[in-house]
Amino acid sequence: MAGAGGVRARWLGRTARWRDAHPAAARGLSVAVTVLAAALVVAALVLPNTVVGLRPAKFVRLPAEAVIGAAVMLALPRRPRVVLAAVSGVALAAMTVLNLLDMGFNQYLGRSFNLVLDWSLLGDAQSYLEDSLGRTATLAATAGLIVVVLLLFVLLALSMVRLSDLLARHTGTATRGTLVAGVVWITCSSLGLQISGVPIASDRTAAALKIQAHRVSDTLRDEAEFRKVARVDAFGDTPGAQLVPDLRGKDMIFTFIESYGRSAIEDPIIAPGVDKTLDERTAALAKAGFHARSGWLTSATYGGSSWLGHSTTMSGLWVSNQQRYRTVMASDHLSLTKAFEKTGAFDTVGVMPGVQKAWPEQSFYGLNKVYNAFELGYKGPKFSWSTMPDQYALQQYQDRVHSKKPADGKSRMSLLILTSSHQPWAPIPKMVGWDQLGDGSVFKGIQAAGNKPADIIADTTRSRQEYGKSVQYSVTALTQWLERYGDKDTVLVFLGDHQPIARVSGNHASRDVPVAIVAKDPKVLDKIDGWGWTDGLRPAHDAPVWKMSAFRDRFLTAYGSTPHPKRG
Known part of the structure; x- marks a missing residue:
């Protein structure tokens, strides 16, 4: 001192x-x-x-x-x-x-x-x-x-x-x-x-x-109020036999595409390439016998926190912050995916290439088995945040899950979270031959030749351009997989989880994301005739817009589920 x-x-x-x-x-x-x-x-x-x-x-x-x-x-x-x-x-x-x-x-x-x-x-x-x-x-x-x-x-x-x-x-x-x-x-x-x-x-x-x-x-006040809301469930006490009876025997797939928002379809810089891809993929699917309807959902999150969009869609609750998310995950509120498990007629599987640690949410979503990033055998390079290209994840889903019939004569419900369109949109994977995917090593050259994240993050124009390309890639990978491996019983529901960040979507962009249902069986789309959705994968500008939290109940109702309310 x-x-x-x-x-x-x-x-x-x-x-x-x-x-x-x-x-x-x-x-x-x-x-x-x-x-x-x-x-x-x-x-x-x-x-x-x-x-x-x-x-x-x-x-x-x-x-x-x-x-x-x-x-x-x-x-x-x-x-x-x-x-x-x-x-x-x-x-x-x-x-x-x-x-x-x-x-x-x-x-x-x-x-x-x-x-x-x-x-x-x-x-x-x-x-x-x-x-x-x-x-x-x-x-x-x-x-x-x-x-x-x-x-x-x-x-x-x-x-x-x-x-x-x-x-x-x-x-x-x-x-x-x-x-x-x-x-x-x-x-x-x-x-x-x-x-x-x-x-x-x-x-x-x-x-x-x-x-x-x-x-x-x-x-602090919202925490107490939301707990009360989460305890009320229109389908909470519905017996399994009365859930989704019109989808029994179907191969149900729910897929979220990262950051796939309205801006991808309507922004003047981003939209031309994405819209062209959506139209081309609509035509290719139609040629393979698949048809689609699409609309808009208003996401509970924006720019990130994808899990809030996933849980809002599946729970039918407005899960707009982390506190609400924790409350829902700890509750027995019926998720849309768990409704399929509750029927006893579906084997339920999740493919989560973005999950790299323990995932206790598996119980809430009612998934019998989950494949995380380390269980898909990928030996190729990461693409920035994304652990593997969507095309590879989809092929692994095909090899490990979809190509195998569930035991006991059950149908299957799958939940897939695709990550290749996650920011910073550099480098972006490219489609390769489906038979060439192997263990993913084929992507090493593509990753090495791609843009560096540091070159894209600070450049608004390039971020918007590359974001559009990443959405085109994800949509192409998913719909090519469906075209290649889907059959008469396959029903695909895919949507975005949120809009991209404001620097890409704009400071005053909406929170809307596209949603589509694709199937070969015309009866599946007939069930949603009253929704007013647009034919094809690209929803019209004036197609109906619902809050994302409305989707669960509308979907369950459309496919024959009987409400039996549960009140806290």
């Missing part, structure tokens, strides 16, 4: 001697540091929480919090003033971090950061970056981010202390300036004065704090 004290004394002595030797430079440096401290504090106070809000006019506002803070600091003795200044700086840094998290979540997931629920997603984000950019780059980025955040806390705390000391040294001037600033703020607020459409008077931080408090309160 004495050694540290000596070092500090020597440093202070050298600083004092430098100031004495260079008074003009010392004053200039002091003024510059004070100005930077003030600029940092004001910028933090008025920082918006969206990328589109980052305009110069947003940073030339007069924050009410600064005026009130100055008035409070002037009224306090030195010790409590310094403590309050440091604590206020730390609190402002925390609000700044929350604003930046809001910015990122709005840009990628189309919603704000939830202080209660979303911390776990930061780990998922790190895993995604590691898969996309590599472990070294991700560790470097994570370390850099931690340093920046810690530096932000330190700088804002020191800035607040420095500004409070300045106010104390010039009490008279500071008091008059605070009064003038208060009058200006009240005047600008009352008259609604603006610069470039942005109000001059700001209370951004106070409003953000209020919003965060309401969000926490709403989240």
Whole structure:
């Protein structure tokens, strides 16, 4: 301790001697540091929480919090003033971090950061970056981010202390300036004065704090309310014999295509290639005897968190956050896939190439067997986040599951989650001959020749183009598989789980995703005649739009299930 004290004394002595030797430079440096401290504090106070809000006019506002803070600091003795200044700086840094998290979540997931629920997603984000950019780059980025955040806390705390000391040294001037600033703020607020459409008077931080408090309160209240909702189930007590009787004997397949949203079909940059693929694949399937109907579902999630879309579709509940997801997974609410298991007439299987750890959700989905990423025999390269190309996963499904008849004369229901259209859409697999797939080694050259994730992630135009190509690949792989291996009893339901991130789909894009039912048996599509869906794989712009949570009950009803409500 004495050694540290000596070092500090020597440093202070050298600083004092430098100031004495260079008074003009010392004053200039002091003024510059004070100005930077003030600029940092004001910028933090008025920082918006969206990328589109980052305009110069947003940073030339007069924050009410600064005026009130100055008035409070002037009224306090030195010790409590310094403590309050440091604590206020730390609190402002925390609000700044929350604003930046809001910015990122709005840009990628189309919603704000939830202080209660979303911390776990930061780990998922790190895993995604590691898969996309590599472990070294991700560790470097994570370390850099931690340093920046810690530096932000330190700088804002020191800035607040420095500004409070300045106010104390010039009490008279500071008091008059605070009064003038208060009058200006009240005047600008009352008259609604603006610069470039942005109000001059700001209370951004106070409003953000209020919003965060309401969000926490709403989240905690929603947990209790949703538990009650999840206990009510229109088909919860329906006997197995009365579930999906019109699909007995069918080979049922439910498939989710990652990030397959309305933008893929309607965005002017993305749509031409995707629409062409959908039309070509509709014609190819028709030639093979298959016909399709398609419509739109509004997803409970956007840009990511695919499991929320999967569980919303299958549960018939609006599973829009992680808390609701945990509640549903722990409940006995009947999932659409579990309804097939409950009949006793179907063997139920899941193929999940994106699952790389224990998956307790298997029970909720009623799956007798699940093949994860490590059980499909893949020896080829990963394609960024995607562990294997969709075509390979589908062929493995064919070899390990679909080509084998279930025991005891049962039919089969399968749940497939395809991942090749997962961001960052680089590199993208290409179709190869189905007989050439082998153990996946054939994809090594394709992966090596593909785009690098780092070249696509930061480029909006290229991201949109490559996203469209990835959807074309996934749709082609799935429909070619159906054309090649489907038969008169095969019924395929496939849909997207959510729209791609806002940078690709647009800042004001809908949350709609396409959904299609494909079958050879005309009776299967006759059952949904009343839905008003479009013929073919490409839904019309004005085709019906349902909430994703409505699909389970509509599907069960269409295929003859009898409601027997279960009430909590």
